[in-house]
Amino acid sequence: MWKYREVLPIEKEESIISLAEGGTGLHRCQRLGRELGLKKLYVKNEGENPTGSFKDRGMTVAISKAKELGKKKVLCASTGNTAASLAAYSARAGMECIVLVPKGKVAGGKMLQVTMHGARIIQVKGDFDQAFSTALALAERRSELYLMNSINPYRLEGQKTLAFEVSDQLDPETLDTVILPVGNGGNISAAWKGFTEFQQLSITNARPRMIGIQAEKAAPIARAVKREENMIHPVQNPQTIATAIRIGSPVNWPKVLKAIRESKGTAETVTDREILQAQRDLATLEGIFVEPASAASIAGLKKLREKGTIDPSETVVCVTTGHGLKDPSVIARPLKSQASYNLEITDRTSLDALERVL
Numbered sequence: 199m200w201k202y203r204e205v206l207p208i209e210k211e212e213s214i215i216s217l218a219e220g221g222t223g224l225h226r227c228q229r230l231g232r233e234l235g236l237k238k239l240y241v242k243n244e245g246e247n248p249t250g251s252f253k254d255r256g257m258t259v260a261i262s263k264a265k266e267l268g269k270k271k272v273l274c275a276s277t278g279n280t281a282a283s284l285a286a287y288s289a290r291a292g293m294e295c296i297v298l299v300p301k302g303k304v305a306g307g308k309m310l311q312v313t314m315h316g317a318r319i320i321q322v323k324g325d326f327d328q329a330f331s332t333a334l335a336l337a338e339r340r341s342e343l344y345l346m347n348s349i350n351p352y353r354l355e356g357q358k359t360l361a362f363e364v365s366d367q368l369d370p371e372t373l374d375t376v377i378l379p380v381g382n383g384g385n386i387s388a389a390w391k392g393f394t395e396f397q398q399l400s401i402t403n404a405r406p407r408m409i410g411i412q413a414e415k416a417a418p419i420a421r422a423v424k425r426e427e428n429m430i431h432p433v434q435n436p437q438t439i440a441t442a443i444r445i446g447s448p449v450n451w452p453k454v455l456k457a458i459r460e461s462k463g464t465a466e467t468v469t470d471r472e473i474l475q476a477q478r479d480l481a482t483l484e485g486i487f488v489e490p491a492s493a494a495s496i497a498g499l500k501k502l503r504e505k506g507t508i509d510p511s512e513t514v515v516c517v518t519t520g521h522g523l524k525d526p527s528v529i530a531r532p533l534k535s536q537a538s539y540n541l542e543i544t545d546r547t548s549l550d551a552l553e554r555v556l
């Protein structure tokens with residue numbers, strides 16, 4: 199993604215801390231598209247980034263800026279992916295890293311990543327929202343701690359490259375709709391900024407409409423959009439299997455409402471069951487394995503197709519934000535039983551038995 203460095207806020211080339219982020223695949227999904235009644239469906243698979251999520255785009259810029267500013271200690275609150283990404287990039291930059299996570303509510307793969315990269319983990323009782331307010335308070339008290347959450351403007355500058363890439367990978371004139379899962383709302387607002395900048399630079403003529411998807415019981419932004427309200431009502435005790443977007447009080451909500459309104463987009467909610475079904479559909483029909491929060495974009499697309507909000511003729515890009523291996527816990531929530539066999543192949547007769555079950 200550093201090919202876009204002219205529009206990224208880093209002064210010196212030698213400040214750049216990179217793990218070869220960006221350049222993720224934009225996959226045409228014909229089999230899933232057919233199921234959903236769409237001719238042109240694409241998945242922008244951000245799980246292909248170095249730490250397995252879109253967060254790396256923002257992190258490479260923010261850590262490079264931290265280096266330029268002479269920072270030595272970085273801090274974030276996270277539902278897991280920001281923490282995994284920050285832990286990796288701070289290790290590469292030789293900085294100390296502290297992450298605050300909601301106790302017991304972070305997917306196993308993400309905890310493994312943070313541990314492996316040597317970050318200091320502080321588990322906070324409560325939800326992400328409590329972890330975030332603690333991180334904010336800590337950064338205010340201790341000026342040596344540089345806060346790397348998505349209120350850090352450099353993170354969002356990096357994340358806007360998603361829109362640049364999609365525009366370059368696809369003929370921008372034909373792109374109608376982009377669908378993203380929404381937690382804190384940094385990604386959808388950064389993507390909108392990217393599409394807007396490419397239009398301002400006359401690289402593209404049109405901007406797509408932006409659609410944000412939230413989990414039903416963690417959906418303050420989607421509710422505000424549906425009720426045509428100008429502010430959100432935070433959700434106490436948000437719940438969803440998609441732990442990455444289990445957020446009741448998203449900090450970037452004003453930017454999200456602006457992006458959705460300016461682009462004439464919308465927002466939708468999906469249930470955990472719909473999320474799990476979409477995750478399975480994408481994996482079995484297209485060979486793309488994403489974590490539950492990412493599958494929310496596919497589940498949302500399905501719902502909006504059924505409602506007629508999205509037309510069969512539209513070109514749609516669903517952004518899948520994180521890799522499926524991040525969260526192995528979904529194995530305990532099977533949608534339908536999948537046959538598995540334990541056979542010891544010892545002789546010809548057991549081979550015959552194997553042949554019979556196939």
Ligand code: F0G
Nearest residue numbers: 276277279280381382383384385519520
């Ligand atoms: N998808 C995944 C896999 C995420 O990890 C997140 C956010 C989102 C979607 C939502 O993005 O917050 O920009 O609207 N994860 C954050 C974290 C909160 O701490 O890793 P957003």
